[in-house]
Structures are given as structure tokens and as C-alpha cells.
Amino acid sequence: MRIGVFDSGLGGLSVLKELINKYPNNEYIYVGDNLNVPYGDKSIQELQVLTTKIINFLNSKDVDLIVVACGTISTNFNFRSDKVIKVVDATINYVNNNYRHVGLMATNRTIESNYFQKRLNVVVDVLKTPLLVPMIESGKIDLSIINNYMASFKDIDALILGCTHYALIKDYLPFKVVDMGVVLANSLNLSNDGVFKLNLYFTKVDDLTINNVKKIMGEYTVEECIL
Ligand code: DGL
Numbered sequence: 773m774r775i776g777v778f779d780s781g782l783g784g785l786s787v788l789k790e791l792i793n794k795y796p797n798n799e800y801i802y803v804g805d806n807l808n809v810p811y812g813d814k815s816i817q818e819l820q821v822l823t824t825k826i827i828n829f830l831n832s833k834d835v836d837l838i839v840v841a842c843g844t845i846s847t848n849f850n851f852r853s854d855k856v857i858k859v860v861d862a863t864i865n866y867v868n869n870n871y872r873h874v875g876l877m878a879t880n881r882t883i884e885s886n887y888f889q890k891r892l893n894v895v896v897d898v899l900k901t902p903l904l905v906p907m908i909e910s911g912k913i914d915l916s917i918i919n920n921y922m923a924s925f926k927d928i929d930a931l932i933l934g935c936t937h938y939a940l941i942k943d944y945l946p947f948k949v950v951d952m953g954v955v956l957a958n959s960l961n962l963s964n965d966g967v968f969k970l971n972l973y974f975t976k977v978d979d980l981t982i983n984n985v986k987k988i989m990g991e992y993t994v995e996e997c998i999l
Contacts, residue, residue, distance in 0.1 A: 773963050774799040776830035776838040781806035781909050781974075783937030784841030785988045787859055787953035791839065792970070794957040799969040801833050803997065807975035810905040811844045812879025812935070819881070823849060825999035827856075829973075837962075843935045843952065844879045847887035859936060862959035863952045864891045867932060875925040875947065877901040878934030888934060899924050901935075908937045911984050918944050940988065973997040 777788045781804045788802050803826050805811075811819060823845050830838055838856045840846045846858035867874055873895040876888055883900045903917050922945065925931060931947040933939050939951045970992060974981050977996040985994050 773837065773966055774801065774833070774835045775962075776801045776803070776833065776835035777841045778803040778805070778826045778830065778838070779842040779936055780804070780811040780844070780905070781809035781937070782940060782984055782988060783905070783908070783935060784839075785985070786936050786939035786951070787839060787841035787956060789989070790951075790953035790957035791960075791962075792968075795960075795962040795964045796968050797964045797966050798962065799966060799971075801830060801835060801971045802973060803829060803999075804972075804974045805999070806909065806981060809909055810879065810902070811842060812881050812902055812905060814881070816848060816881075819845060819848060822999070829997065829999050833971075839956070841936050841953070844881045847878075847882045847885040857956075857960075859952045859956050860887065860934070862956045863932060863950055864888065866955045866959070867930075867950060868893055871929040873897075873927065873929050874950070875899065875928040875931040876934050877904075877921065877931065877938065879905065882934050888932070896932075897925060897928060901938075904941070905935065905937050908940055909984070911980055911987075913941065913944060915944065922946055971995065975999060 777784050840858045846860040875897045877899045880900050880902050883898050901921050907914050930950050932950045942949050972992050972994050977994050
């Protein structure tokens with residue numbers, strides 16, 4: 773099976789890794805649109821144009837399935853095709869079945885979409901955390917940013933990482949976390965009878981991109997793509 777996975781940058785790699793762990797015998801094509809990161813502060817119109825371009829790119833590679841590994845895109849758009857899976861829905865089901873009081877941190881656009889708030893039937897404390905994606909893309913951890921945000925959450929059973937980037941810093945978070953990539957991989961039942969292949973495309977490839985990808989994925993070639 774050929775599976776396309778996309779995000780605004782590095783975040784979707786946290787989802788890709790979980791999919792590869794669980795279903796290694798597939799071909800994966802990843803697109804990180806780091807030329808346009810962060811998505812969380814863009815207008816709906818801009819996001820629509822970027823999403824269409826990425827989906828067209830993945831379709832030109834003949835993918836059988838597209839995983840929207842971005843909370844911001846998943847919560848702001850509907851996709852008519854059965855071939856497209858949003859990263860957020862498995863997490864919403866999982867949380868409804870397992871917790872009573874959760875924190876949700878996500879990008880401005882995700883929180884403003886109210887997608888999680890409308891579908892979760894547990895107590896949810898929400899927080900916009902727009903400084904995290906730029907911090908993660910910069911390749912440097914700033915504990916003062918993280919700890920400031922974390923101070924907002926009290927008495928929660930778990931913290932939903934509503935943006936896939938945040939799974940990349942989960943070791944720095946003082947709560948039990950709900951990692952959307954883990955939940956998604958566990959909820960799917962993909963075939964696993966092909967041969968592993970991975971192509972990693974980013975819309976901007978420089979030393980920072982190469983180093984960041986290496987830290988997360990290990991030794992893979994990073995290709996530049998024009999959407
Ligand atoms: N990983 C994207 C998400 O899940 C990040 C959005 C952004 O680039 O701001 O929301």
C-alpha cells in the first residue's frame with residue numbers, strides 16, 4: 773500500500789513514525805510544508821490553497837491513502853474522499869472512552885475551529901499554544917515557553933497534544949499525554965504485506981531541515997518538493 777502523510781513541517785513525522793512502527797511493510801510518502809510553517813496562524817483561505825496543493829502532489833504519486841497528520845488542517849476542513857484520514861478523530865473517540873477531565877493544547881486555528889470542544893463529551897480545559905511550533909521547528913527547546921504553558925493546566929487526567937508537533941516534545945511535558953499519532957496507528961487496521969519504502973519531501977530543505985529530520989527519523993534523504 774502507498775500511504776501519503778502530510779503536515780506543515782516536522783510535526784507529522786511523529787505520526788509517520790507510529791504508522792511505520794505498526795505497519796512497516798508499506799510505501800510511505802511524507803510531505804512537510806515547512807516553507808509555510810506555522811499553519812496555525814494562517815487564514816482559512818491560505819490553508820485551503822496549501823492543502824489542495826499537497827493533496828494534488830500526493831495524488832500525483834498514486835497514493836492509496838492520505839493521512840492528514842496536522843491538527844490544524846484536520847479540524848478546519850472536511851475531505852469528501854474515503855481515502856483521506858484525519859489524525860484527530862481517533863483521538864477524540866479515545867479520549868471520550870478513557871478520560872473525564874483533559875487538557876487540550878493546540879494551535880490558534882485548531883482551538884478557534886471548536887472541532888475538539890464540540891466532539892469531546894468530557895471536561896476540557898483548552899489552551900492556545902502558538903509559540904510551540906516555531907520553537908520545535910527552530911530545533912531548540914525553550915523550557916520557559918513550555919513551563920509557562922504547562923502552568924495553565926490543573927487536575928487533568930491527561931493532556932491532549934492537539935498539534936502533531938507537540939508529540940516531538942512530549943518528554944518535556946509533566947502530564948500523561950494523548951499522542952494523536954499513537955492513537956491513530958492503534959485505531960487503524962492497515963495492510964502490511966508490501967515492501968518498506970520511505971520518501972521524505974519538504975518544501976524547504978536546508979541544514980536545519982536535514983538536522984531536524986535526522987534527529988526524529990534517523991538517516992534518510994530529504995528531498996525538496998515544489999507544490
Ligand atoms: N502539526 C500542525 C498541527 O497539528 C502544526 C500546525 C502549525 O504549523 O502551526 O496543527
